[in-house]
Amino acid sequence: QSALTQPASVSGSPGQSITISCTGISSDVGSYNLVSWYQQHPGKAPKLIIYEVTKRPSGVSSRFSGSKSDNTASLTISGLQAEDEADYYCCSYTGTYSWVFGGGTKLTVL
Amino acid sequence: EVRLVEAGGGLVQPGGSLKLSCGASGFTFSNYWMSWVRQTPGKGLEWVANIKKDGSEKYYVDSVMGRFTISRDNAKNSLYLQMDRLRAEDTAMYYCATMTAQFDYWGQGTPVTVSS
Numbered sequence: 001q002s003a004l005t006q007p008a009s010v011s012g013s014p015g016q017s018i019t020i021s022c023t024g025i026s027s028d029v030g031s032y033n034l035v036s037w038y039q040q041h042p043g044k045a046p047k048l049i050i051y052e053v054t055k056r057p058s059g060v061s062s063r064f065s066g067s068k069s070d071n072t073a074s075l076t077i078s079g080l081q082a083e084d085e086a087d088y089y090c091c092s093y094t095g096t097y098s099w100v101f102g103g104g105t106k107l108t109v110l
Numbered sequence: 111e112v113r114l115v116e117a118g119g120g121l122v123q124p125g126g127s128l129k130l131s132c133g134a135s136g137f138t139f140s141n142y143w144m145s146w147v148r149q150t151p152g153k154g155l156e157w158v159a160n161i162k163k164d165g166s167e168k169y170y171v172d173s174v175m176g177r178f179t180i181s182r183d184n185a186k187n188s189l190y191l192q193m194d195r196l197r198a199e200d201t202a203m204y205y206c207a208t209m210t211a212q213f214d215y216w217g218q219g220t221p222v223t224v225s226s
Contacts, residue, residue: 001172003154036212038155045205045216046147046155052211089155093211097169099157101147 004029004090004102011108017078020105022090023071028100030071034093037066037075040104041086050075077107085109112136112215114206119220126196130220132189132206140164140184143209146191148202149219156202159191160209174200196224 005023012018022029022037029035035053038046048057050066053073063078073092077084090102118130130146146158159180160169168180179192189206201224207213 034211038213045218046213047216048212048214051214057214091155091157091212097160097167098171099145099213101155101157104154 001028001094001098001100004092004100006088006090006102006105008103009106009108011110012077012080013110014080014082016080017076018080018107019077020075020088020090020107022073022075022092022102024073024092024100025071028071028092028094029068029073031095032093033068035066035068035073036091037064038089038091039086040089046089080109082109112208114208114215114217116204116206116217116220119204119222121223121225122196123226124196124198124224126224127192127194128196128222130191130193130204130206130222132191132217134187134189134206134208137208137215139182139187144180144182144189145207145209145213146180146189147205147207147213147216148200148222149205150199150202158204161189193222196222198224200224 037050040046053068054066088105113135115133145160161180177195181190203219205219206217208215
């Protein structure tokens with residue numbers, strides 16, 4: 001199972017919006033609405049920020065939103081803040097109780 | 111508050127074995143599937159294994175099939191990962207996580223280094 005494809009890095013200025021893409025294939029992202037996103041700050045564990053493509057866990061800012069079209073999922077962060085600077089990973093169910101992650105995207109807030 | 115605490119990582123020679131543990135608190139452990147996820151500096155996150163609530167079903171990524179064994183003890187609120195025939199490419203930070211249709215809560219991880 002190959003990793004999902006994410007851009008290595010994205011950047012934006014405070015207050016702007018950015019979007020991180022996550023491209024899979026028809027048998028993972030394209031087949032299931034079970035895409036999740038994780039935020040990871042340096043030296044910390046990943047934290048779930050989006051699940052089932054568009055849902056936010058309790059306590060996660062509404063500035064984070066998710067979407068999906070065909071084999072590509074996207075994470076949008078609006079109103080960028082300094083504390084959003086982190087690594088972001090997407091993840092998709094691939095069937096038979098298996099999951100695959102993306103390679104990760106480093107977000108820099110300029 | 112959900113808390114997951116991993117332990118058991120360390121330095122091991124290629125071909126060696128190591129057993130990781132994960133202690134859970136703050137939720138009803140026996141009601142959740144559990145997972146191990148690892149992270150290498152160069153390759154990001156990788157799902158390793160899942161185990162059903164009662165331990166009756168287990169699933170593994172192909173690269174560890176036949177070498178790693180996931181298990182749990184619901185009476186002790188604990189998850190385990192027995193790692194045998196370790197390879198250099200198994201070097202990573204290993205996280206345990208609760209699992210529904212996604213990895214909801216994560217521990218802080220325990221590092222494993224496979225090197226001679």
